[in-house]
Every structure is written in structure tokens, then in C-alpha cells.
Amino acid sequence: MTWEPEIKELRRREELARQMGGEERVAKHKAQGKLTVRERIDGLLDTGSFHETGAIAGKSKYDENGNVIDFTPANFILGTGRINGRKVVVGADDFTVRGGAADGAIRGKQVYAERLAHDLQLPIIRLVDGTGGGGSVKFLDMEGHTYVPVNPAWDLVVGNMERVPVVAACLGSVAGLGAARVAASHFSVMVEETSQLFVAGPPVVKFGMGQDLTKEELGGVQVHRTSGAVDNMAKSEEDAFEQIRTFLSYLPSSVWQLPPVLPSNDDPERREERLISVIPKNRRVPYKIREILPMIFDKDSIFEMGRYYGGGTLTCFARLDGYPVGVMANDQFVNGGGLTAESSEKIERFVDLCQTFHLPIVNLVDQPGMIIGLPSEKKGTIRKGVRAISAIYQATVPMMEIILRRVFGVGGAGMSNGHGLNLRYAWPSGDWGSLPVEGGVHVAYRRELEASDNPEALLKxxxxxxxxxxxxxxxxxxxxxxxxxxxxxxRPLLCEWVRDAYELLPQQLGPSSHGMRP
Known part of the structure; x- marks a missing residue:
């Protein structure tokens, strides 16, 4: 006597689970240009590294002899795997089973995935394709009662933000709790044309708000490229997976580890001749900050996040002699690089991200200050700007400020903690003060200019x-x-600084004193 019959039955059920929602629904799903959930997992992880948990969880029908005659797998797949050799947790929705809604799921699987990441201190990746919420009203009809909604595992979702890297990909029409699972992350990405994100889908919006919109019009890439709800856009699902792998390469597996240092073949003593003339002598002429970054940081090491939200501020990861760092800079072509409400939120979140995972920060400053005017005041820019400045002052990770050109006003002053060691270098193009001289002269000498017979000559x-x-x-x-x-x-000075910075980081390992929020 052996247990071979039971193992054969286990394998049979596993095979049924691999059929997902069935041949017809899988074909319909792929006809929309989307990969199946299992293809996604295989495309994301190192080849052959996926170990599935709860593979046969689902809903079965039995005959009078107790034999399975029909089986519908849960529409959530979870397990562990590896990305570039490092272990991660993956939780993925299967849209071919009940459209990814919770009434087609075994709720404990989502909870278990979050718990697995939380307790084993592993990064978690959510591949979201569905609502993930309470399902349709048909579910209420079947159950015979309503319920007070609860977000499953949300204590773990919040807790993981403070402990391990959390990544989410929006890979289809994602609404409600599914959308919240995308947003509750350190990095999120959505795919052009095949993914949409919204609090509620078009039918609900039409009924409740009278707005008749398609999925794309309501929550497509053209909406969220600048909304701040999602960090990056991808051309394809494969591109999304590559961005996820790249993002994780800069971060440790948990807050109890240091960021991974990679071998670098880029000379730390490299001196780019173009840097001596890259800032125009004419202060009114802008320059392209994205052309400067490769001259300073390791070649091919720059990974930008949220380019189109708060576009006057650039945030990215990069490396210096193989050491990961967070980078902030100003884009002169968007609001002159000044602080808007959106760019302030972007800075706050990025600094908190670097603080959470112990990444030193390089701040390339050309900051004219907070954007002024009525539209800015209506957005409460001063409060949001102060929150960004507070994040910088609260950060304890090593920070280096390189002043490229302007440092003006409250916004400029807040780009580094002036009451600490305040490590910084300035380029000879530096220009600073409480406000630019051109505008300040008009204010300070207003009476003299008004009384002058030749105000233009006096101003000159x-x-x-x-x-x-x-x-x-x-x-x-x-x-x-x-x-x-x-x-x-x-570059040589920063490469020397970053080595010193990483000598200090072991003293800071563990959770930050203020937890990371989405």
C-alpha cells in the first residue's frame, strides 16, 4: 500500500488548475492582446524558479461517490520565485476566472501572499487584472445578505510598505480594490492600450455620475500618465516586467538589508569635458537635465520614475561606481523646474522611499522656488511644498546636494537640511538668494524706479x-x-562620497522612524 493514488489525484487537480478559466475564456483573453496569468509569472521570474502555493484551491463539484466532476480554480495565483537570483513573492489575478473578482477567489490566498512577504521579509509583486473586490450583485443574491466591506489583508498591505519592496502592475481593466492594490505600492506600472485603472468602471460611472465614457477614456494611459496614481507606463507586458526587474535591482529585499552593490566597469574618476559648458551663461536659457545625468552617474544605470507627474522635478535611481542612489533634479522645461503641488508630492514620496530602503540621495539643485500665482495658491502649494521639505529634513540617509544653478526662496532653501552637516558642492553657475535679483530689484527699489526720470537706465x-x-x-x-x-x-567627488555613505548605512538598518505610505 502506498499513497500513489492520492498523488495522482493531486496531479490531476493541478492540471485542471493550469487550464485556468477554460479554453474558450483563455482564447478570448489572449485575443485582447494580454498574456495569461501563468505566462505573466513565467515572463517575470527567472526561468523555472516559480514555486506555487495553493495550486488546487478552488471550487469543486463531486458526484455521489465523492469524485471530482468539475473544478474551477481560484482566480488568484501565488507563490515564490526569483528575479536575478533574488527570492520574491508573486500574487497574480486570473481574469479568465470571474473577471478577477473576489467572488471567484479564495480570499485567503491574497492574505497569504501578503503574509508570506511580510513574515519572510521578501519583496512582493502584484500582477493585478480585475476588481479584486466584492464581486457583482449576483454574489449578494446567492448569499442572501449584504456585508460591511473590509479590505482583505490591508494591515499587511500597509505593513509591507514599511518592510519590503512592493511592486504592482496594472495589466487589465482594474477597478475598486484592485486599483487600490496597484496604488498601495512603492512602484507601479500600467500597459498602454490593454490596461485601465479606475475607482469604478464605466457602467457604474454612467449610472452614478451621468458620464458616458469608455474604459480608455475613464482610466487609460492618457489619464494616468500625469495623474500620479501610477508611476510608469509600459509599451507591453514584457516591458512592464523588465521595468519591475530593473526597479527591484536598486533595492534590498527588506529594510534589514543594504541595497545591492553591483560591479561597475565605468571609471569612477571619469571627467566629462562637456560639463564645463553644459549650463548656459545666459541664466534665461534652459538646459536638458537628462543629458547631464549620464555624464555624472554610471552609464546605463538611470531608471526614472513618474516622469510626467510633477514634471518640473525628476526622480530616478542610478548608480555611482556600482552603488545604488536616489536622484532628484529639476527639469527647466517644465515650470522652470519650480515646486508645484504635484512635484512637492513627488519629492515627499521619493525621499520617503529612499529613506525606507536606505538609499543615499543625490540632489541636483536648480530650484527657482515654489510656483506662484492664483492656480498655485488654489492647490495649497505651500502646504504640499512644506511636506516635501519636511521629508528632506526628516531623512537620515546620507544626502549630497550639488547646486547646478538656482537656489531661491523657501523651496530652494528646503532642498537640503541646512541645520545638519549639509554636504554640498556648487558649480560656478550657482545663483541664489531669497528671490532672483531681477525680480528683487523691482521690489526693493520700486520707489526709486517710480521717481526716476529714466527708470530703464536706473534699472540697468x-x-x-x-x-x-x-x-x-x-x-x-x-x-x-x-x-x-x-x-x-x-562624478569623482560623488563616487568618493557614496563609498563613505555606504559605510554609515549599516547603523540605519531596520524600519524608518516614520513609515512609508503610498
Whole structure:
């Protein structure tokens, strides 16, 4: 006597589960240009590394002899696997079974996936394709009662944000709790044309709000590219998986580990000649910050997040001599690089992300200050700007400020903790103060200009007089800025700094004093 019959029955049920929603529904799903849930998992993880948990969970029908005559698998698949050799947890919706809704799921599987990541201190990746919520009203009809809604495992969802990297991919029409699972992450990505994200789908919106919209019009990429609900867009599901793998390569598996350092073949002493002239002498002429980044950081190491939300601020990961760092910079082509309500939120979230996972931060500053005017005031920009500044002041990870050009006002002053060690270098193009000289002269000398017979000549005279005063060399004489450097020395100096920074990081391992929120 052996247990071979039971193992054969187990294998039979596993095979039934691999058929997902059945041949017809799988074909319909793929006809929409989407991969099946199992193809997604195989495409994301290292080949052959997936170990599934709860494979035969589902709903069975039995005959009078107790034999299974029909089986519908749960529409949520979970397990562990590896990405670039590092272990991760994966939880994925199967849209071919009840459209990914919770009434086709075994709710405990989602909870278990979050618990697995939380307790084993492993990154978790959610491949979301469905509502993940309470399902349709038909479910209520079958059960015979309603219920007070609860978000399953939300204590673990919140807890994981403080412990392990959390990544989410929006891979279909995702609504309600499914949308919340995408947003409750450190990094999220959606796919052009095949994915949409919304609190409620078009039928509910039409009934409740009178807005007759398609899925794309309500929650497609054109909506969320700039909404801030999702970080990045992908051309295809394969592109989304590649972005996930790249994002995770900069982060440790948990807050109890250091970020992974990779071998680098880029000379840490590299000095790019173009840097000496990359900032125009004319302060009114902008420059392209994305052309500067590869001159400073390791080649092919830059991974940008949220490019189109709060676009005046650029946030990305990069490496210096193989060491991962977070990078913030200003894009002069969007609001002059100034702080908007959106870019302030972006800074706050990014700094908190780096703080949570112990990534040193390089801040390339050309900050004209908070954006002014009535639209800005209506958005409460000052409060959101103060929250961003507070995040910088609360951060304990090593931070280096490189002043490329402007540092003005409250916004500029808040780009580094001026009450700490305040490590920083300035380029000779530096220009700073409470407000730009051009605007400040009009304010400070308003009466003189109004009383002058030739206000234009007086203004020109005042500006010429101020030009020498605003020289960064004058500030350095007063030790108002610690060091002005040749821009070509930026990379060597940063590579030396980052090695020192990583010597300090072991003292900071563990959860941050203020937990990370989405």
C-alpha cells in the first residue's frame, strides 16, 4: 500500500488548475492582446524558479461517490520565485476566472501572499487584472445578505510598505480594490492600450455620475500618465516586467538589508569635458537635465520614475561606481523646474522611499522656488511644498546636494537640511538668494524706479551693480557655500562620497522612524 493514488489525484487537480478559466475564456483573453496569468509569472521570474502555493484551491463539484466532476480554480495565483537570483513573492489575478473578482477567489490566498512577504521579509509583486473586490450583485443574491466591506489583508498591505519592496502592475481593466492594490505600492506600472485603472468602471460611472465614457477614456494611459496614481507606463507586458526587474535591482529585499552593490566597469574618476559648458551663461536659457545625468552617474544605470507627474522635478535611481542612489533634479522645461503641488508630492514620496530602503540621495539643485500665482495658491502649494521639505529634513540617509544653478526662496532653501552637516558642492553657475535679483530689484527699489526720470537706465545700472555681488565666489568668501567645484569633478567627488555613505548605512538598518505610505 502506498499513497500513489492520492498523488495522482493531486496531479490531476493541478492540471485542471493550469487550464485556468477554460479554453474558450483563455482564447478570448489572449485575443485582447494580454498574456495569461501563468505566462505573466513565467515572463517575470527567472526561468523555472516559480514555486506555487495553493495550486488546487478552488471550487469543486463531486458526484455521489465523492469524485471530482468539475473544478474551477481560484482566480488568484501565488507563490515564490526569483528575479536575478533574488527570492520574491508573486500574487497574480486570473481574469479568465470571474473577471478577477473576489467572488471567484479564495480570499485567503491574497492574505497569504501578503503574509508570506511580510513574515519572510521578501519583496512582493502584484500582477493585478480585475476588481479584486466584492464581486457583482449576483454574489449578494446567492448569499442572501449584504456585508460591511473590509479590505482583505490591508494591515499587511500597509505593513509591507514599511518592510519590503512592493511592486504592482496594472495589466487589465482594474477597478475598486484592485486599483487600490496597484496604488498601495512603492512602484507601479500600467500597459498602454490593454490596461485601465479606475475607482469604478464605466457602467457604474454612467449610472452614478451621468458620464458616458469608455474604459480608455475613464482610466487609460492618457489619464494616468500625469495623474500620479501610477508611476510608469509600459509599451507591453514584457516591458512592464523588465521595468519591475530593473526597479527591484536598486533595492534590498527588506529594510534589514543594504541595497545591492553591483560591479561597475565605468571609471569612477571619469571627467566629462562637456560639463564645463553644459549650463548656459545666459541664466534665461534652459538646459536638458537628462543629458547631464549620464555624464555624472554610471552609464546605463538611470531608471526614472513618474516622469510626467510633477514634471518640473525628476526622480530616478542610478548608480555611482556600482552603488545604488536616489536622484532628484529639476527639469527647466517644465515650470522652470519650480515646486508645484504635484512635484512637492513627488519629492515627499521619493525621499520617503529612499529613506525606507536606505538609499543615499543625490540632489541636483536648480530650484527657482515654489510656483506662484492664483492656480498655485488654489492647490495649497505651500502646504504640499512644506511636506516635501519636511521629508528632506526628516531623512537620515546620507544626502549630497550639488547646486547646478538656482537656489531661491523657501523651496530652494528646503532642498537640503541646512541645520545638519549639509554636504554640498556648487558649480560656478550657482545663483541664489531669497528671490532672483531681477525680480528683487523691482521690489526693493520700486520707489526709486517710480521717481526716476529714466527708470530703464536706473534699472540697468542697479542690475549691473548687483551682477558682481551675486557672484558665487563672493558667497564662498563668506563661507556661505562650502565649496565651489569644477563641474567636471562632480562624478569623482560623488563616487568618493557614496563609498563613505555606504559605510554609515549599516547603523540605519531596520524600519524608518516614520513609515512609508503610498
Amino acid at each position: 545700472e542697479l542690475l549691473e551693480r548687483m551682477e558682481s555681488v551675486r557672484s558665487p565666489l563672493r558667497t564662498a568668501e563668506a563661507f556661505g557655500v562650502e565649496e565651489i567645484i569644477d563641474p567636471r569633478d562632480t
